[in-house]
Amino acid sequence: MWELHFSRCTEIRHTWDIPYIxxxxxxxxxxxxxxxxxxxxxxxxxxxxxxxxxxxxLPPRCGPAFIGNAEELAAYEEARDSR
Numbered sequence: 001m002w003e004l005h006f007s008r009c010t011e012i013r014h015t016w017d018i019p020y021i022x023x024x025x026x027x028x029x030x031x032x033x034x035x036x037x038x039x040x041x042x043x044x045x046x047x048x049x050x051x052x053x054x055x056x057x058l059p060p061r062c063g064p065a066f067i068g069n070a071e072e073l074a075a076y077e078e079a080r081d082s083r
Contacts, residue, residue, distance in 0.1 A: 030044075
């Protein structure tokens with residue numbers, strides 16, 4: 001079983017605010033998240049559909065990956081949003 005996780009930053013500690021994609025034994029895919037405690041969003045036959053589900057659920061103002069870790073990203077967003 002394989003999973004594809006996404007983060008809004010490039011360094012460890014990564015963000016956990018984007019759903020992830022996993023594989024099922026029958027070759028299909030599932031989308032869950034953003035955390036491991038979140039319910040399954042859906043199952044699908046195609047990788048493209050799974051990616052589309054993730055894209056539809058990106059956080060507001062999600063852009064290119066931030067160069068840094070989750071704490072640095074949070075500080076950047078706080079400063080940006082306070083302007």
